[in-house]
Amino acid sequence: MTYILxxxxxxxxxxxxVIKANKSEVSVLSHVVNSQIKIHxxxxxxxxxxxxxxxxxxxxxxxxxxxxxxxxTLNKISAIAATQGPGLAGSLMVGFETAKTLAWLNNKPxxxxxxxxxxxxxxxxxxxxxxxxxxxxxxxxxxxxxxxxTELVLVKDFVNHEIIGKTLDDxxxxxxxxxAKIMNLGYPGGPILSKRAALGKEQAxxxxxxxxxxxxxxxxxxxxxxxxxxxxxxxGKLSDQQINxxxxxxxxxVIEVLVExxxxxxxxxxxxxxxxxxxxxxxxxLRQAMTEKCVNNNWxxxxxxxxxxxxxxxxxxxxxxxxxxxxRQSSNKNFLTSAIKxxxxx
Amino acid sequence: xxxxxxxxxxxxxxxxxxxxxxxxxxxxxxxxxxxTGKTITVQAIAEELGVTExxxxxxxxxxKIYPLQNADFDRLVHVxxxxxxxxxDTDELGLTDYLNDEKSLVxxxxxxxxxxxxxxxxxLVQFYYGDKENIRTIDF
Numbered sequence: 005m006t007y008i009l010x011x012x013x014x015x016x017x018x019x020x021x022v023i024k025a026n027k028s029e030v031s032v033l034s035h036v037v038n039s040q041i042k043i044h045x046x047x048x049x050x051x052x053x054x055x056x057x058x059x060x061x062x063x064x065x066x067x068x069x070x071x072x073x074x075x076x077t078l079n080k081i082s083a084i085a086a087t088q089g090p091g092l093a094g095s096l097m098v099g100f101e102t103a104k105t106l107a108w109l110n111n112k113p114x115x116x117x118x119x120x121x122x123x124x125x126x127x128x129x130x131x132x133x134x135x136x137x138x139x140x141x142x143x144x145x146x147x148x149x150x151x152x153x154t155e156l157v158l159v160k161d162f163v164n165h166e167i168i169g170k171t172l173d174d175x176x177x178x179x180x181x182x183x184a185k186i187m188n189l190g191y192p193g194g195p196i197l198s199k200r201a202a203l204g205k206e207q208a209x210x211x212x213x214x215x216x217x218x219x220x221x222x223x224x225x226x227x228x229x230x231x232x233x234x235x236x237x238x239x240g241k242l243s244d245q246q247i248n249x250x251x252x253x254x255x256x257x258v259i260e261v262l263v264e265x266x267x268x269x270x271x272x273x274x275x276x277x278x279x280x281x282x283x284x285x286x287x288x289x290l291r292q293a294m295t296e297k298c299v300n301n302n303w304x305x306x307x308x309x310x311x312x313x314x315x316x317x318x319x320x321x322x323x324x325x326x327x328x329x330x331x332r333q334s335s336n337k338n339f340l341t342s343a344i345k346x347x348x349x350x
Numbered sequence: 351x352x353x354x355x356x357x358x359x360x361x362x363x364x365x366x367x368x369x370x371x372x373x374x375x376x377x378x379x380x381x382x383x384x385x386t387g388k389t390i391t392v393q394a395i396a397e398e399l400g401v402t403e404x405x406x407x408x409x410x411x412x413x414k415i416y417p418l419q420n421a422d423f424d425r426l427v428h429v430x431x432x433x434x435x436x437x438x439d440t441d442e443l444g445l446t447d448y449l450n451d452e453k454s455l456v457x458x459x460x461x462x463x464x465x466x467x468x469x470x471x472x473x474l475v476q477f478y479y480g481d482k483e484n485i486r487t488i489d490f
Contacts, residue, residue, distance in 0.1 A: 052443055151410050171406055172406060173393075173407055182384055230384075346414075
């Protein structure tokens with residue numbers, strides 16, 4: 005049995021988790037996340053200095069809590085997995101250096117994990133205290149959608165992951181936040197926009213479906229933002245119902261593009277399943293639209309529990325287990341000089 | 351200089367012009383509302399300088415760095431301060447090293463979040479919406 009401590013500080017969340025895994029099943033023993041969203045809200049935005057300092061204040065108590073909740077001690081841990089990138093440099097550094105130090109002092113291997121690879125496995129994670137079987141339908145297409153990412157990844161096995169499409173400008177979650185900003189909906193914009201959308205009519209307004217004519221698997225959401233802006237400038241003062249309708253129609257456009265491109269990719273690569281992961285995978289309309297497509301095409305739909313949709317450390321620990329144990333990748337023996345990689349790609 | 355852009359294609363052409371106007375400077379500040387063409391401008395600059403990877407919005411990571419093989423610059427530093435709180439010092443952003451390094455071409459979106467702290471020789475480019483859809487005024 006392998007016990008892996010995961011550490012994640014790539015953006016707004018300080019997170020630590022312990023998983024227990026063997027080649028057929030995985031359990032989450034602990035999963036601790038401290039989000040800085042409330043702090044950013046108070047400042048009206050991110051302050052990198054403050055963010056890094058908050059991670060510093062939180063990291064050791066959170067790691068300690070994760071180990072305690074798992075009812076383990078550090079010497080029982082088999083390896084430490086930490087996010088190396090991509091992310092905010094000052095924030096990444098806190099978690100990664102902490103992991104290096106812990107690995108060094110306790111003589112454990114360090115697994116240097118790509119944050120995006122973490123998301124790829126998040127749908128496999130059971131709730132804390134529960135176990136799930138590692139039953140993976142190869143190959144599968146993963147749509148990673150969050151504030152910072154919109155990527156389509158072909159997952160062939162434990163280590164071979166290929167980005168087959170991505171956003172050419174704004175990430176989907178970022179587009180949600182900016183659209184919310186344009187309509188002055190408040191912070192955090194994305195979830196508020198989705199709530200308003202639930203009260204509006206999708207057919208009320210006509211928004212473009214960017215990139216659907218292109219046969220590739222790339223996305224572009226910048227034009228949708230502009231098109232919303234034009235509509236609002238024309239409308240002048242908006243009633244609540246108009247805002248709801250705009251939210252519904254705009255969200256429908258984003259979701260249609262996300263779903264359509266994912267479906268095309270899954271067909272093209274003859275995928276067995278489709279995974280939708282990352283913060284935006286919590287969006288109910290996206291889940292629903294993707295469910296219909298998967299049922300029609302006989303694909304499994306792989307969705308993370310809500311608690312693992314956003315950034316967390318359990319997925320980082322699991323990614324470590326996947327690549328280094330099941331995928332037999334060797335870990336970096338010279339990790340003492342290893343550094344964060346803020347612009348890391350898959 | 352005041353340029354009118356009627357399309358994304360125009361904006362990209364104007365971006366190349368901005369690059370030629372740079373002279374010995376190495377910091378470009380792109381100021382303008384959402385959707386006025388800032389990111390497209392950075393993409394065109396990157397392409398012109400030989401960056402082959404896709405340049406997309408660094409809003410969530412604040413900055414992305416692209417190595418350059420260029421006589422003037424070693425790297426393109428694409429900064430986006432959209433998520434940043436107003437009135438911080440550039441020192442706190444981890445930008446100082448690049449702002450002091452003439453071999454780094456630093457292109458900053460939403461510089462007004464920390465206006466007043468930028469080096470005085472930075473090239474300020476302002477983007478405005480025109481009277482009609484798709485029209486932008488780009489001033490530098």
